[in-house]
Amino acid sequence: MQHNWIGRSEGAQVNFKLDKHTGSFSNLDVFTTRPDTLFGASFVAISAHHPLASYLAKENPKLAKFIADCDALGTSEAAIEQAEKRGFNTELHVHHPLINSKKLPVYIANFVLMDYGTGAIFGCPAHDQRDLDFARKYNLTVTEVVCPEGEEAETFLVEDVAYTGPGTIINSGEWNGLNIEEAKNVAIKEIEAISAGTKKVTFRLRDWGVSRQRYWGCPIPIIHCSDCGIVPVPEKDLPVVLPDDVEFGESGNPLDTHPTWKQVACPKCGADSVRETDTFDTFFESSWYYLRFVDPMSDKAFNAEKAAYWMPVDQYIGGVEHAVLHLLYSRFFTRALSDVGYLDLDEPFAGLMTQGMVCHQSFKSSDGQWLFPNEVRKTDNGFVSVGDNLPVQAGRVEKMSKSKRNVVDPEEIIKSYGADTARLFMLSDSPPDRDLEWTEAGVEGSFRFISKIFKLSSETPTRPDRKISSEDLETFSKDALDLLKIAHRSVTIINENIERFAFNKCVAQLHILVNALSSFKQAGEDSDRIKHHVLELLAQMLAPFAPHIAEELWFNLGNTELVSTSPWPYVFEELLNDDMIEVAVQVNGKVRVKLNLPVDLPKQEAEAAALSTEEVKKYMSGREIKRVIVVPNRIINVVG
Incomplete structure (x- = not known):
């Protein structure tokens, strides 16, 4: 995203001479990334905010209204992309730089x-969709200058869809037969040779205005002196402290209207001067806060020695909305501080994870009002409103928002199912970097899983006198060893997936372990020791995801300290020697999840492992399971 935001583009700036002087304008400079298509140009277009457009609008009311209509459209690329392509013919013409007779x-x-770029383009309709839409609307020429492989140059035509792929140059004089990259290089050399343009690199990156006319912000440490001009506040006088006795309620910046705060002597000449009353954008300060955190008690902005020890930040977790603002600014600050010698660091963050959004289906009543999910119930014929049973229109699954009322009250979920259920569902349904669809069926599935664990907790064997050690493994039955292998392999799998933030795979592995433990029927003293050992591992692995039920299970196992204070479980390496295998789980032939299962796991247990996953439950959507096809060590296909 930052790459696109910075938007480095290589191309050429081409000079198109106007056929007559207009005010102070004698030519139009156009930046293009496709100089190879110059022979396909059929028009030049400028922005509604181009200086030439502003000049022409002074004497042309129709043009002024057109520009006002463009302003009403908005300036975002998304709004412009979706809008109908419209143009205003200025009646001006430019000379084609390579074709003397063409205007x-x-x-x-x-x-x-x-x-x-320059706010001006040349339109090559055959090879740009926006240009093509525009040309068709205003009956402009469409000239093909790139021919796809396999097409004949004499017969290739662009109709409704512009061709933007690779190919061979055609209808372009001496450039014919070149590929696109070769033609770009030749085009730049030719326009440079006749002083009609030059090679150019541009950026989409915009200037950042960091000042704000408000009280709540960090004061900009600048003093304005009538004799010395702009003078920085001396380092000994930093930080500049905001006054406490400001008056709010009046229009304007309260710092600017404060009677004394802005009055100050010039640090250079001592003359009466005024402070800068604008404050910094909050993004400015949040661009380097991590450096302050390495030593928050330092009397300097940051401690470079401690920053060298602690930085970079190991893991940044935040919304995607910060990717092109806060994170970009932070990288800029870090590199700037490094360039001037304050830091020995190029990047502030070693890892980045952007979390997805929680989504829910939206609903509208028959009179167009948004409804909360608990105001709607599903019937065989669709959705109706609770109480009056009036038809309800079901909308898209989209980000939860108060305005569309597609929100779920966390207190209601906690009251009905408990906090651990909500946590497990949100972790199990999808990876944290993807959007999560909140469904009642998914929540109920997580609640059943927790209930299953609680049942195991209530059937907990008494605390054994002697814990299991690796020396005991040779004395255990095959069934006992199989259970222990799944348990210890689960520790390894969950370790790996926590590091990758793949929490949904962690929960899936817990399902596998709980199913294996539930089906373990061996009796006797050794079996009680094994069950107790596996349940302790389960409690420790469950704790990060469902801490309350994990503590309950841990206590029932006879432990007196909190599971959250216990060490992370260790594994018996001997139990990891037998290979585990990744098995694809399909729903009606489409892979929905992959599970790590023991090699040659019995079909019944493999089937149970697949059916316990949230992915299978989600994509079955309550349909009856007709059969489950298990191909050992390869595929499990759930058919419904």
Whole structure:
């Protein structure tokens, strides 16, 4: 995302001379990444905010209204992309730089952005979809100049879809037969040779305005002196402290209207001067907070020695909305501080994980009002409102928002199912970096799993006099060893998946272990020791995901300390020697999840492991399971 936001583009800046001087304008500079398509140009378009457009609008009310309509559309790329392509013919023309006899009409177009390139483009309709839509609307020429492989140059035509792929240059004089990259290089050399342009690199990155006209922010440490100009506040006077006695309620910046705070002597000449009353954008300060945290009591901005020890931050977790602002600024600050010698560090964050959103289906009543999920119930014929049974329109599954009322009250979930159920469901349904669809069926599935664990907890064997050690393994039965292998392999799998933030796979492995433990029927003293050992492992592995039920299980096993304070479980390496195998689980022939299962796991246990996963439950959507096909060590296919 940062790569796209910075938007480095290599291409050429081409000079198109106007056929007549217009005000102070004699030419239009156009940046293009496709100089190879110059022979396909049929028009030039400028942004509604281009200086030439502003000049022409002064004497043309129709153009002024067109520009106002463009402003109403919005300036975001998404809004512009979705809008109908519209243009205003200026009646001006430019000379084609490579074809002496050819002139191109100049339009003002609503899809040209002023803050990209020069705010002007040349349109090559055959090889750009927006240009093609525009050309068809205004009956402009479409000239194909790139021919796909396998097509004949004489017969290749672009109709409704522009061709943007690779190919061979055609209809372009001496460039014919070149590939696109070769033609780009030749085009740049030719326009440079006739002083009609040059090679150019541009960026989409915009300037960052860091000042805000408000009280709550870090003061900008600048003093304005009528004699010395702009003077930085001396380091000994930092930080600049905000006044406590400001008056809110009046319009404008309260720092600017404060009677004394901004009055200060110039640090250079001592003359009466004024402080800068704007404050920094909060993003400015959050761009380096991690450096302050390495030593928050330091009397300097940050302790470089401790920063060298602690930095970079091992793992950053945050929403995707910060990817092109906060995180980009943080990287800029870090590199700037490194360049001037304050830091020996290039990147502030070693790892990044952006979490997904919690989503829910939205609902509307027959009169168009949004409804909460608990105001709707499902019937055989669709959805109806609770109470009056009126038809309800089901909308998309989308991000939870108060405005659309597709939200779930956490207190109701906790009251009905407990906090551990909510935690387990949110972790088990999908990886944390993807969106999660909140469903009642999914919550109930997690509740059943916790109930199963609680039942195991209530049937806990008494604490054995002697714990299991690796020396005991030779004396155990095959069934006992199989259970222990699953338990100790689970520790390893969950270890690995916690490191990868694959919490859904951790929960899936816990399901496998609980199913194996539930089906273990061996009786006797050794079996009680084995069950107790496996249940302790289960409690320790469960604790990060469902801490309350884990503590209950841990206590029932005879432990007096909290499971959260116990060491992470160790594994018997001897139990890991037998290979585990990754088995694909399908629902109606489509792979929905992959499980790590013991080699040659009995079909009944493999089937149980697959049916316990949230993915299978989700994609079955309550349908009856007709059969389960188990191909040992390879595939489990659930058919419904």
